[in-house]
Amino acid sequence: GQSLEQPSEVTAVEGAIVQINCTYQTSGFYGLSWYQQHDGGAPTFLSYNALDGLEETGRFSSFLSRSDSYGYLLLQELQMKDSASYFCAVRDSQTGANNLFFGTGTRLTVIP
Amino acid sequence: EAGVAQSPRYKIIEKRQSVAFWCNPISGHATLYWYQQILGQGPKLLIQFQNNGVVDDSQLPKDRFSAERLKGVDSTLKIQPAKLEDSAVYLCASSRGGEPLHFGNGTRLTVT
Numbered sequence: 615g616q617s618l619e620q621p622s623e624v625t626a627v628e629g630a631i632v633q634i635n636c637t638y639q640t641s642g643f644y645g646l647s648w649y650q651q652h653d654g655g656a657p658t659f660l661s662y663n664a665l666d667g668l669e670e671t672g673r674f675s676s677f678l679s680r681s682d683s684y685g686y687l688l689l690q691e692l693q694m695k696d697s698a699s700y701f702c703a704v705r706d707s708q709t710g711a712n713n714l715f716f717g718t719g720t721r722l723t724v725i726p
Numbered sequence: 727e728a729g730v731a732q733s734p735r736y737k738i739i740e741k742r743q744s745v746a747f748w749c750n751p752i753s754g755h756a757t758l759y760w761y762q763q764i765l766g767q768g769p770k771l772l773i774q775f776q777n778n779g780v781v782d783d784s785q786l787p788k789d790r791f792s793a794e795r796l797k798g799v800d801s802t803l804k805i806q807p808a809k810l811e812d813s814a815v816y817l818c819a820s821s822r823g824g825e826p827l828h829f830g831n832g833t834r835l836t837v838t
Contacts (some may be wrong), residue, residue, distance in 0.1 A: 647825055654749075654815065655729075657769065659826030682736035701768050706826075713782055714759075714827060 615704050616640040618717030622668035625723045626692055627704065634687045635721045636702035644712060646678050646685045651719070652698045660700075689722075697724045727752055730830035732818050744806040747833045751799070751820030757781075758780045758795055759827065760803050761817040769817055775801065808837045 617639045638646065645664040649657040661669050663678035663685060676693040690697055699710040699719040706715055731750040739745050751758050756777050760771035772791065773783040777798040786793070790809070795801040805812055816830040 645825070649827075656829035656831050657819075657827075658829070662825040703768075712824070713771055713774055715771065716761075718766075718768050 618702055618704055618715070619702060619722045620700075620717045622718070623721045623723070625725060627726050628692055628694060628724055629693050631688065631690050632692060632722065633651060633708075634689075634702075635698050636685050636687075638683050638702070638717075639702050640647055640704050640706045640715075641685075642707035643683075644683045644707055645681065646676070646713065647703045647705065648674075648676055648687045648700045649716070650698050651688060651701065657701065669673070692724050694724050694726070697722060730818055730820055730828050731744065732816075732833055734833055736834050736836075738794035738838065739808055741810055741837050742807040744804065744836075745833075746806055747816050747818075747837060748801045748817030749801045749803070749830060751801070751818070752828055754827070755820035755822055756798070757821045757823050758799070758801050759819040759821075760793055761816045761819065763817055763832070765814070769814075770804070785828075808835075810837050813837045 620636045647662045651657040661676040668677045673690045678685040680687040701716045701719045703714050703716040751817045760772040760798040763769045773786045773793045774781045775795040778795045793803045815834050817832045819829045821829040
């Protein structure tokens with residue numbers, strides 16, 4: 615099966631930098647994804663790491679270390695609109711279907 | 727491009743009643759997913775279609791849940807009979823295969 619662990623809540627100040635960690639256990643790892651979800655909204659894709667290292671997309675960066683089964687999402691220059699839930703998700707080939715399994719999410723609150 | 731369309735947006739039913747949800751994926755997306763998201767948790771995969779064939783339904787409670795994807799486009803998810811624990815948001819997502827998944831706004835089901 616799969617398991618993912620991430621902090622349940624994080625609070626940070628507007629303009630600051632915040633890092634959301636994710637550790638995972640899976641038998642057929644293909645990649646680690648990050649999704650953002652505002653209250654009442656749909657999850658939206660942020661980033662995907664299949665190989666070790668850092669991927670940067672604007673204010674957001676995502677890191678993966680496959681040997682440590684660990685990744686993180688880094689949000690820079692925080693804005694109030696970044697207040698949302700952030701989910702890490704692993705693509706797992708165990709079932710042969712290459713499905714995406716989500717963690718329980720980290721609720722980020724950005725304060726002025 | 728138009729996003730993933732889902733209906734209804736909200737549904738309230740009594741336990742033991744039946745309910746159906748509809749999803750229209752993004753045009754050209756061969757892969758369609760149904761996820762269940764209970765409040766405060768991450769999305770949980772129920773079923774994955776590739777075109778009109780089921781790729782993975784290992785987490786679908788088949789005694790009460792059913793899903794179909796007609797002609798490899800629209801999909802319906804049905805619950806019969808509903809239980810209180812089925813109260814959740816039902817998210818439909820589509821992709822060309824792999825990342826990213828594009829989610830609809832979901833159907834919020836309340837079972838009383």
